[in-house]
Structure formats: structure tokens, C-alpha cells
Amino acid sequence: MRPDPGFDPEVRKEKSMKKGCAGIWALIILMITVCPSGTPSAKENNRVKTAVNEESTGSGPLVEEGPLRLAGLLDKLLDPESKERKILEGATSIMSATGEIDFKSERTIGESLALEAFRRYGMPVNDPALQKYVNLVGLAVASNSLRPEIPYVFVVVESPLQNAFSCPGGIIFISSALFKTMETEAQLAGVLAHEIAHVAHKHALKSIKRARFFQGVGKITSATMKGDKGKQFEDMIGNLQNILFDKGLDQNMEFEADQSAMKTAYRTGYNPTGLMAVLEELKRIEAGSTKKGSWFSTHPPLSERLKRCREQLPLYPDQANLAQLPERFKEQKARVLK
Amino acid sequence: MKTKHILGAFAAFLCFFISTAFAADSQWVASEGAKLKRDHAASSETIATLPIGTEVTVLNSEKSWRYIRTPSEQEGWIYRGRLSDSPPEKEAAGTENLFGSLTGSRISADEADTGRSIRGLSTETEEYAKKTGTPVSYQKALDRVLAMRVSEEELVVFLRKGKIGEYAP
Numbered sequence: 064m065r066p067d068p069g070f071d072p073e074v075r076k077e078k079s080m081k082k083g084c085a086g087i088w089a090l091i092i093l094m095i096t097v098c099p100s101g102t103p104s105a106k107e108n109n110r111v112k113t114a115v116n117e118e119s120t121g122s123g124p125l126v127e128e129g130p131l132r133l134a135g136l137l138d139k140l141l142d143p144e145s146k147e148r149k150i151l152e153g154a155t156s157i158m159s160a161t162g163e164i165d166f167k168s169e170r171t172i173g174e175s176l177a178l179e180a181f182r183r184y185g186m187p188v189n190d191p192a193l194q195k196y197v198n199l200v201g202l203a204v205a206s207n208s209l210r211p212e213i214p215y216v217f218v219v220v221e222s223p224l225q226n227a228f229s230c231p232g233g234i235i236f237i238s239s240a241l242f243k244t245m246e247t248e249a250q251l252a253g254v255l256a257h258e259i260a261h262v263a264h265k266h267a268l269k270s271i272k273r274a275r276f277f278q279g280v281g282k283i284t285s286a287t288m289k290g291d292k293g294k295q296f297e298d299m300i301g302n303l304q305n306i307l308f309d310k311g312l313d314q315n316m317e318f319e320a321d322q323s324a325m326k327t328a329y330r331t332g333y334n335p336t337g338l339m340a341v342l343e344e345l346k347r348i349e350a351g352s353t354k355k356g357s358w359f360s361t362h363p364p365l366s367e368r369l370k371r372c373r374e375q376l377p378l379y380p381d382q383a384n385l386a387q388l389p390e391r392f393k394e395q396k397a398r399v400l401k
Numbered sequence: 402m403k404t405k406h407i408l409g410a411f412a413a414f415l416c417f418f419i420s421t422a423f424a425a426d427s428q429w430v431a432s433e434g435a436k437l438k439r440d441h442a443a444s445s446e447t448i449a450t451l452p453i454g455t456e457v458t459v460l461n462s463e464k465s466w467r468y469i470r471t472p473s474e475q476e477g478w479i480y481r482g483r484l485s486d487s488p489p490e491k492e493a494a495g496t497e498n499l500f501g502s503l504t505g506s507r508i509s510a511d512e513a514d515t516g517r518s519i520r521g522l523s524t525e526t527e528e529y530a531k532k533t534g535t536p537v538s539y540q541k542a543l544d545r546v547l548a549m550r551v552s553e554e555e556l557v558v559f560l561r562k563g564k565i566g567e568y569a570p
Binding site for chain 1: 431432433434453465480481482483489490491492497498499500522523524525526528529530532533535538539540542543545546547549551555556559560562563564565566567568569
């Protein structure tokens with residue numbers, strides 16, 4: 064087995080298949096919609112067949128009509144102002160709602176959820192140096208994550224609950240209580256890499272893919288925030304709060320995020336067992352901790368997560384030589400403990 | 402006849418083994434700010450910064466470093482964590498990069514105003530906040546969180562000080 068794990072090919076295959084399907088469906092919709100001026104319908108086929116017969120009797124050259132119309136359609140598709148081009152863009156947009164949500168819309172969902180997170184968990188710890196440190200660790204791992212090309216931001220919030228969660232679009236929260244349970248930078252990197260993995264795998268978005276808001280809507284705009292759609296958007300954010308703050312994501316998504324987190328930490332150069340150390344500590348303090356709204360209630364049982372993480376260790380034979388950085392972390396922890 | 406079949410199968414297996422054992426290993430650049438170095442050390446001269454998605458041929462390895470050839474025939478060393486076994490998926494046009502800057506070549510005309518790093522909350526989020534009666538203090542707090550920026554240089558200094566990854570001794 065290679066000690067240098069790459070990206071999960073299954074995830075990529077799934078994504079590319081979805082994209083391919085969306086494109087095909089968009090084209091089919093377009094062909095159906097523009098049929099009168101493009102590909103002939105059954106009725107029109109009969110007319111063309113009749114025309115062929117007519118041509119044989121010398122009444123007109125309609126046998127060329129199909130290919131000519133198709134060529135005309137392609138010309139129109141290249142014109143950004145044409146009706147056909149707009150129909151295709153609309154169809155693609157609707158398809159993207161069922162497959163992939165564009166980043167701007169994803170971030171709007173994330174920002175709305177982040178506002179609710181302040182309400183639920185507390186405000187950012189008022190310490191710019193600490194916030195900067197967490198962002199440096201976060202970006203170090205994000206740069207080697209499955210999705211390294213979006214602008215992640217990380218924030219420590221004042222909260223007595225041990226929790227960390229990610230909003231779509233890469234806004235990642237960690238509570239001061241969870242920060243206090245850690246001992247090394249590698250542990251922080253592991254937790255942040257776990258949350259980054261949720262964003263990279265688009266786990267939260269997958270959970271709301273069938274939301275009523277996205278029926279007939281491809282992207283979030285000012286227009287979709289008004290009227291019934293606006294209400295449906297609020298319902299969708301409410302549903303996401305329930306998933307991320309109370310119920311938790313699907314257990315398999317959590318196991319997948321743990322696996323990706325170890326891989327990302329290792330690729331960055333942190334000891335990938337950092338995440339496991341945090342899970343061990345949480346297990347130790349579980350009995351005396353508040354469950355509601357914390358990692359204890361929103362994540363699968365710690366013993367099962369630890370078991371699955373241990374199974375990954377043979378992938379990282381040189382992990383003992385990688386960075387842990389307890390001293391640098393201690394300086395920052397002292398700021399939170401003040 | 403049976404011996405011939407066994408010999409044939411063995412020859413086929415040998416051919417397959419030799420071809421896979423000696424085939425150059427293709428990998429892809431999968432991290433932001435991946436540097437191609439003259440030698441297998443972070444302190445060595447940087448030959449190029451390789452964009453995400455560049456397919457490279459791995460020719461050799463030394464501990465945590467890989468000696469690679471790029472499509473433009475440049476050869477050098479890269480830290481193993483910067484590579485993956487399969488091509489990474491590209492983000493759509495108009496997305497800010499990891500450090501919050503818009504890269505010109507990937508901006509589509511209709512999304513060129515996505516200057517979140519300067520503007521803070523999106524207009525749609527502001528609309529959501531207004532409708533739900535979200536306190537202004539929460540909006541301001543999120544504005545500050547979104548405005549937090551780390552430059553590539555700051556990240557390099559941070560990794561070097563911590564002796565992390567390619568900066569490990």
C-alpha cells in the first residue's frame with residue numbers, strides 16, 4: 064500500500080458522472096424546448112418524410128431541412144443574446160441545482176448559517192492573534208485538502224460546548240471549550256482538517272439537495288430571497304441548523320471526514336494521529352460533558368470513530384516523525400484560558 | 402499443449418510486470434502554492450510554482466520528496482504532500498482562491514464583482530439577516546471573520562517556523 068495517499072477516486076468519479084448527467088439532461092431539455100426550430104418532432108418528421116416524397120415529385124428541396132436547422136441551432140447557441148442560448152443556460156442552471164450548487168450560492172448558505180451559529184454558540188473570541196493563529200493552521204491544511212481552491216475562514220467562538228462544525232463555502236467554527244481540550248497543533252490541525260473535509264465533500268449541501276427552495280431555482284440571487292422562495296430559503300437554513308447543530312450529519316459522512324482529515328494532515332506534514340488524540344480526550348471527558356449541541360450528540364460514537372481511524376494508520380508508516388508542535392500550541396491555549 | 406499455455410501465461414505476466422514496474426508514475430499537483438525546487442530541500446532555489454491540476458511524471462524519490470518532470474519539460478523536486486494520485490477537481494470560474502484573491506484568468510464576466518474580501522457579507526445574506534431580524538452585532542462579527550486574510554508569504558513563514566512538511570529537517 065502506498066504511504067502517500069491521494070484523493071479518493073470514488074468521489075471524483077461520482078462528481079464527474081453527476082456533471083456529465085447534468086450536461087446531457089440540459090441538452091435534452093434544450094432539444095425538446097427548441098424543437099420547432101431545431102430537431103424535428105414526430106409530427107415534423109412526418110412532414111419531412113412527406114416533403115421527401117414531394118421532392119421526388121419535384122415540389123421542393125425539404126430533405127436538407129433537418130441538418131440545416133441543426134446548424135442554425137448551433138449558430139444560435141453561440142450567440143449570447145439568443146433565446147436558445149438563454150434556454151440552455153437556464154436548463155443548465157436548474158440541472159446544477161440538483162447536481163452541483165455554484166460557489167457563490169454555497170457561500171450564501173454558509174454565511175446565513177454562520178449568523179445562526181453566533182446566535183446558538185456565541186461570539187468570536189476577541190483575540191485577533193488567536194484568530195490569526197487558527198487561520199494559519201487551518202489554511203495550512205486546507206491548501207492540501209481535497210478542495211484547496213476556495214477561501215476558507217476559521218473562527219474560535221466563546222462557548223462552553225465542545226464543538227466544531229463547518230458551514231458550506233468554507234466558514235469553519237471551533238468552540239473555545241474544544242480548543243481547551245487540545246494539547247498540540249497537530250490536534251488542532253486534525254479537527255480543522257475534519258471540518259474542511261465536510262466542506263470539500265459538500266456533505267451539508269448533499270443533505271439539503273432536495274430542499275423545496277431548489278425546485279426550479281439554480282442559484283441564489285436577490286430575487287430568490289423574496290416571497291415564497293425567501294421563506295423556503297429560511298426553512299432550508301432552519302433544516303441545516305437542525306442537522307449541523309443538533310442531529311448531526313450521516314454517520315458515513317463523519318467517517319469519511321475522519322479519513323480525509325488524517326490524509327490531509329499527513330500531506331501537510333502534521334502527525335495524522337492528532338485527530339485521534341482529540342477523540343481520545345473527548346472519550347475520557349464524555350461522561351461529565353454537556354451532550355446537547357456538542358460533538359458528542361452530532362457525531363458518531365467515539366469508540367467507533369477511533370477504531371476506524373486506527374485502521375488507517377498503516378497508510379502513514381512515518382507518522383511518528385511528523386510535526387506535533389505542543390509548545391507553539393501551548394502559547395495560544397494560554398490566551399484562551401485567560 | 403498445456404505447457405505452451407502455461408509458458409504463454411507466464412510470458413504475459415512477465416510483460417505486464419515489467420511494463421508496470423518501469424512505467425513512469427503520473428501524478429497531479431493538488432495543493433495551492435506547490436513549489437518546484439532545484440534540490441530536495443525547502444531552502445533550495447525555487448524553479449517554478451506549479452498550478453493545481455498540472456500532470457507531472459515522477460522520476461525518482463528521496464524521503465518525502467519526489468523528483469518530477471512537468472509538461473513543459475522542467476525537472477526538479479517537489480514535496481510529496483503537494484501531489485496526488487488522481488487529478489483534482491477545479492473550482493468554477495469566479496471563485497476566490499485559498500488566500501481570498503480573485504485570479505484574473507478564472508473570473509467570468511458576470512461574476513467579476515465577487516469581491517467578498519472587501520465587501521464582507523453577500524447582499525443575499527444581508528437580505529436573510531434583515532428578514533430574520535438577525536442582530537447587527539452578528540452581521541458585524543461575520544464581516545470581520547470573512548475579512549480575515551492570511552497571505553501566502555505569512556503561511557510559508559508559519560510552516561517554516563513550525564518545521565512542518567517540506568520545512569521539516
